[in-house]
Amino acid sequence: MAVQRGTNQAGMRAHNERLVLSLVRRNGALSKTEIARSTGLSTQTVSVIMRQLEADRLLRREAPRRGRVGQPLVPLSLDPDGAYFIGAKVGRRSLEVVLVDFVGAIRHRMMRPHAFPDPCEIVAAIRAEVGRCAATPGIDPERIAGLGIAVPFELWNWAEEIGAPAEAMGAWRHADIRGELAALLPYPVYLQNDATAACGAELAFGAHSGLLDYIHFFVGAFVGGGLVLNGSLFTGRTGNAAALGSMPVPDGRGGTAQLIDRASLVLLERRVVEAGLPVEALYDAGADWAPFEPQLEAWIAGAAQGIAHAVAAAVAIIDFEAAVIDGAMPEAVRDRLVARVAAELSGLDLSGIKPPALRAGSIGPSARALGGASLPLFDRYLLDQHALVPREAPAGPEPA
Structure with missing residues (x-):
């Protein structure tokens, strides 16, 4: 999201309000003194901004911090009920819709499996679910700021891989x-x-707010990626930056393959089907995946090798702080995958480059739906994170 500072008073005020909201989201509750020190704005200007944001119910006062000389500091934090966002994830195997509050808590969630996504059915289902979101008890529908849709690009190219009729998936070409x-x-x-x-969900709502540069892997039916540079989501010229699924990696047999053919959950699904086991649990991250253990272990080995090579290739181009790995899988499975990637990465020749830290994602299976919800959040309330490199680190609480 690019935000212009503006040359008139209204434009500058809007810029500064987004700046304050972005800092509070990144650092947690902050006082006007801490925000003034971090931004270079005058204390008086910050006071005016924070009073307005409080009046708009986007910020709320917390308990004063005592124990210092002078008046106690009164920090303000994000008001969870200040705004709401609807996110929809259109997946190869399921549709998920969430209603998220201003701090990222899910207030309503629906997931519906499908054999493959049909655009007409998807539109009807999302429209109906938006109505249910607006009727969720305890929320003010007037404060719903928008709907964000997360969908794989060029869905028609994956008909064979997900076992869908080519003509049905072809409808996505013109949808x-x-x-x-x-x-x-x-x-x-x-x-x-x-x-x-x-x-984007990891950036907006995750537990890695201290990271400024990282590559993000999300392992779903097909693996994909995202890119954060200087604390800002970088989408690229076509909106498809960090298309990690297309990255060439070793295929395990002496040749090369795309990462999508090494680290996607459809590969695990095929192993499970070949073993004669039911696959429904694979698309329920709350299910027990223990019955798939032999197939799961083999899949993790191949996926980890592919991801490790993708991490090495990516960090050779940009000196990332970290590689964050998340996915539509149980937390224990994700942690096993991260550990195996670390082991594979340690065995590669990384001469001349510094390997990034490997971190497990903090959002989990709903990351794509939450990422959809983050789109109106970024557009309506936050500043481009490139403007948030502080002159001096805030003296407030450590980032969550």
């Missing part, structure tokens, strides 16, 4: 689900690549 829903709903509607959206 404009964003435009259709925008014409039907009273909210702004946004659309983004699903893996990039998952990375």
Whole structure:
């Protein structure tokens, strides 16, 4: 999201309000003194901004911090009920819709499996679910800021891989689900690549707020990626930056393959089907994957090798602090995958480059839907993170 500072008073005020909201989101509750020190704005200017944001119910006062000389500091934090965002994930195997509050807590969630996504059915289902979100007890529908859709780009190219009829998936070539829903709903509607959206969810709501540069892997039915540079989501010229699924990696047999053919969950699904086991649990991250253990172990080995090589290739181009790995899988499985990637990475020749830290993602299976919800959040309330490199680190609490 690019935000212009503006040359008039209204433009500058809007810029500064986004700046304050972005700093509080990144650092947690902050006082006006801490924000003034971090931004270079005068204390008086910050006071005016924070009073307005409090009046708009976007910030709320916390308990004063005592024990210092002078008046106690009164920190302000994000008000969870200040705004709400709807996110929809259109997956190869399921549709997920979430209603998220201003701090990223899920207030309503729906998941519906499908054999393959049909654009007409997807539009109808999302429209119906948006109505249910607006009727969720305890939320003010007037404060819903928008709907964001996370969807794999060029879905028609994956018909064979997911066992869908080519003609049915071909309907996606001309589908404009964003435009259709925008014409039907009273909210702004946004659309983004699903893996990039998952990375946006980590940036907006995750537990890695101290990271400024990282590559993000999301392992779903197909593996994909996202890119954060200088604390800002980088989507690239076509919105498809960090298309990690297309990265060439060793195929395990002496040749090369795309990462999508080494680290995607459809590969595990095929192993499970070949073993004569039911696959439904694979698309329920709360399920027990222990019955698939032999197939799971073999899949983790291949996926980890592919991801490790992708990490090495990526860090040779940009000196990332970290590689964050998340996915539509149980937390224990994700942690096993991260550990195996670390082991594979340690065995590669990384002469001349510094390997990044490997971290498990903090969002999990709903990252793509939450990433959809983050699209109106970034557009309506936050500043481009490139503007947030502080002059002096805030003296407030450590980032969550």
